[in-house]
Amino acid sequence: MKDRYSLLAPWYSSLVKLIFGGKLRESKLCLLENTASKNVLIIGGGDGLDYTEIAPDISGEYWELSGSMLKKAKANLQLSQLDFHLGNFKAGKKFDEVWLHFVLDTMPDDEITSFLVEIKKSLSPRGRIFLADFFSPKKRYQRILTCGMISLFRAITGHRRANLPDYEKILFTENWLKSSEEEFLVGWVKAQIWQLG
Numbered sequence: 001m002k003d004r005y006s007l008l009a010p011w012y013s014s015l016v017k018l019i020f021g022g023k024l025r026e027s028k029l030c031l032l033e034n035t036a037s038k039n040v041l042i043i044g045g046g047d048g049l050d051y052t053e054i055a056p057d058i059s060g061e062y063w064e065l066s067g068s069m070l071k072k073a074k075a076n077l078q079l080s081q082l083d084f085h086l087g088n089f090k091a092g093k094k095f096d097e098v099w100l101h102f103v104l105d106t107m108p109d110d111e112i113t114s115f116l117v118e119i120k121k122s123l124s125p126r127g128r129i130f131l132a133d134f135f136s137p138k139k140r141y142q143r144i145l146t147c148g149m150i151s152l153f154r155a156i157t158g159h160r161r162a163n164l165p166d167y168e169k170i171l172f173t174e175n176w177l178k179s180s181e182e183e184f185l186v187g188w189v190k191a192q193i194w195q196l197g
């Protein structure tokens with residue numbers, strides 16, 4: 001399988017920090033609680049750097065499509081109890097939480113829908129999705145950066161979208177209900193919790 005993030009992986013987290021400060025990290029961590037008591041599924045976690053401080057509290061599975069991102073995640077999260085997997089996530093065990101942090105925005109709509117079917121199979125009855133991602137830009141500079149990031153990702157990683165997904169429409173259609181939300185950068189970035197209705 002081609003590693004589409006091999007060029008980006010060495011400088012991905014530094015670039016994110018340069019552009020967004022700590023906001024994306026905050027959006028990933030803000031809604032998490034009692035992580036030590038949960039069995040967690042992390043899909044598309046990238047280099048995992050933002051989870052380093054809470055690594056000793058994380059157990060479960062970590063799935064990445066990119067070998068170079070996964071290699072960094074294994075190093076950054078060596079204090080965790082995670083099992084690391086390279087490739088497309090396949091449902092197997094049951095989890096209390098699935099963390100989808102800036103990964104749905106890389107998938108076409110039909111792939112998000114079939115991905116959610118796999119997620120449903122992988123969650124315990126009261127299991128929840130923790131989503132953090134880019135939503136509609138609210139300001140001119142955000143619209144410009146959104147276009148710039150999409151173009152960069154299309155050129156470097158073979159990114160398959162030209163826009164951002166309407167996550168809420170897709171999740172509502174698939175019978176998920178939103179139970180919590182926090183906004184960052186005036187709503188351009190949101191952290192949300194979803195569970196089955």
Ligand SMILES: C[S@@+](CC[C@H](N)C(=O)[O-])C[C@H]1O[C@@H](n2cnc3c(N)ncnc32)[C@H](O)[C@@H]1O
Nearest residue numbers: 044045046063064065066069088089101102103
């Ligand atoms: C935009 S990066 C975000 C990385 C990280 N979540 C972050 O916020 O820094 C998206 C990541 O998702 C991974 N990815 C995309 N689709 C995936 C899938 N179906 N299964 C596992 N990883 C996936 C990519 O390899 C990439 O590392």
